[in-house]
Amino acid sequence: xxxxxxxxxxxxxxxxxxxxxxxxxxxxxxxxxxxxxxxxxxxxxxxxxxxxxxxxxxxxxxxxxxxxxxxxxxxxxxxxxxxxxxxxxxxxxxxxxxxxxxxxxxxxxxxxxxxxxxxxxxxxxxxxxxxxxxxxxxxxxxxxxxxxxxxxxxxxxxxxxxxxxxxxxxxxxxxxxxxxxxxxxxxxxxxxxxxxxxxxxxxxxxxxxxxxxxxxxxxxxxxxxxxxxxxxxxxxxxxxxxxxxxxxxxxxxxxxxxxxxxxxxxxxxxxxxxxxxxxxxxxxxxxxxxxxxxxxxxxxxxxxxxxxxxxxxxxxxxxxxxxxxxxxxxxxxxxxxxxxxxxxxxxxxxxxxxxxxxxxxx
Amino acid sequence: xxxxxxxxxxxxxxxxxxxxxxxxxxxxxxxxxxxxxxxxxxxxxxxxxxxxxxxxxxxxxxxxxxxxxxxxxxxxxxxxxxxxxxxxxxxxxxxxxxxxxxxxxxxxxxx
Ligand code: SF4
Ligand code: SF4
Numbered sequence: 365x366x367x368x369x370x371x372x373x374x375x376x377x378x379x380x381x382x383x384x385x386x387x388x389x390x391x392x393x394x395x396x397x398x399x400x401x402x403x404x405x406x407x408x409x410x411x412x413x414x415x416x417x418x419x420x421x422x423x424x425x426x427x428x429x430x431x432x433x434x435x436x437x438x439x440x441x442x443x444x445x446x447x448x449x450x451x452x453x454x455x456x457x458x459x460x461x462x463x464x465x466x467x468x469x470x471x472x473x474x475x476x477x478x479x480x481x482x483x484x485x486x487x488x489x490x491x492x493x494x495x496x497x498x499x500x501x502x503x504x505x506x507x508x509x510x511x512x513x514x515x516x517x518x519x520x521x522x523x524x525x526x527x528x529x530x531x532x533x534x535x536x537x538x539x540x541x542x543x544x545x546x547x548x549x550x551x552x553x554x555x556x557x558x559x560x561x562x563x564x565x566x567x568x569x570x571x572x573x574x575x576x577x578x579x580x581x582x583x584x585x586x587x588x589x590x591x592x593x594x595x596x597x598x599x600x601x602x603x604x605x606x607x608x609x610x611x612x613x614x615x616x617x618x619x620x621x622x623x624x625x626x627x628x629x630x631x632x633x634x635x636x637x638x639x640x641x642x643x644x645x646x647x648x649x650x651x652x653x654x655x656x657x658x659x660x661x662x663x664x665x666x667x668x669x670x671x672x673x674x675x676x677x678x679x680x681x682x683x684x685x686x687x688x689x690x691x692x693x694x695x696x697x698x699x700x701x702x703x704x705x706x707x708x709x710x711x712x713x714x715x716x717x718x719x720x721x722x723x724x725x726x
Numbered sequence: 727x728x729x730x731x732x733x734x735x736x737x738x739x740x741x742x743x744x745x746x747x748x749x750x751x752x753x754x755x756x757x758x759x760x761x762x763x764x765x766x767x768x769x770x771x772x773x774x775x776x777x778x779x780x781x782x783x784x785x786x787x788x789x790x791x792x793x794x795x796x797x798x799x800x801x802x803x804x805x806x807x808x809x810x811x812x813x814x815x816x817x818x819x820x821x822x823x824x825x826x827x828x829x830x831x832x833x834x835x836x837x
Pocket of ligand 2: 658675677
């Protein structure tokens, strides 16, 4: 029997963009983020909140992380996805743009290359790109944000764990919860089961196993309109549950707050949680987290080669400010001195212990 | 007053000291904060206990607050529901164990 709970949390099958939903438009999302009527309350501007701590204008400290979004295509259609990714998204980075990334990497030193999507592995040139990065720098940390189910989606992907191992890729994977119901409600039916199988395949390759040097980190994000709390405590619970039930090992758990944009913003509006959620974020504002937001050490590259402050700004089409807006005009000193584009969604990065692609920041 | 309970009032709880007895409110909130911090029991375990107590004392404010807290602490649906069952079975047991008094009294009175 379908209960009310199940109907409510049924996963979307199409992206907002394909549905021609108003929120598929980034300009409209920014409008909603600043709409007091929709919020049902008056909230301070993010800019006003960070100014007393000397953080406005917000500027980078040093650009260490080169994060590339290689495309919005994904085998999943998660209900919280800030990319509005899905099988119907056709925005995919071309080999030519990847080459432009490699040109930048040859000239400039970064600590980490972080590959994301969509499901980055669905880009036909994904492996070519990683081999290209390794050819330039055999030591640099390369992260792939792998959604796990892609490994089982098609036999062409079954050998991904081996490929990752061969190139010493750090795998970061979303698993919203250690139970099937709460994972599937966010990521789709059957996702938990496939994710468990994929984790077991990665473990078998040595990932997440002590002494292997192969890192497997998991990402937790709340399945609903509440904030994450206590990364260490949750990591313990995840480790205990996954080990006893499924024999799975992993390295660290990153807690990530859901940023109120795209499909999560849609969920907030439809479920009537929007105003409350934004108020929770504002009330949990933490200046230490604000001074460590990831846009201060990360540069985000879009599928078409444009540069952004972070993956969220990328999805809101807020390009970096200044003259160096594309890989072809890459100017490190200009970028390091730029002002970061901020808006009300930024409260998602500064609540509680803060949130970044690497979890808590405070 | 149109309603005795209003969810918006939960947000005013922290400000009760502004109305009066400021020091007592401050003492209470200090105690409150200390009790819920990680200690011999984790904050997560304490939140589950608080969720059970909220139900036994039937406080809608506390149920609202500790549903959020237990979710934030990553408690599963089963953990949350089991906590409430602990409260429920304790309340039932407390009622039933008093039947021993009824039985004593009845035995006293009955032939
Ligand atoms: S959250 Fe990740 S796995 Fe889910 S639809 Fe978005 S990109 Fe795909
Ligand atoms: S949303 Fe992006 S720009 Fe805003 S604070 Fe977070 S990382 Fe920085």
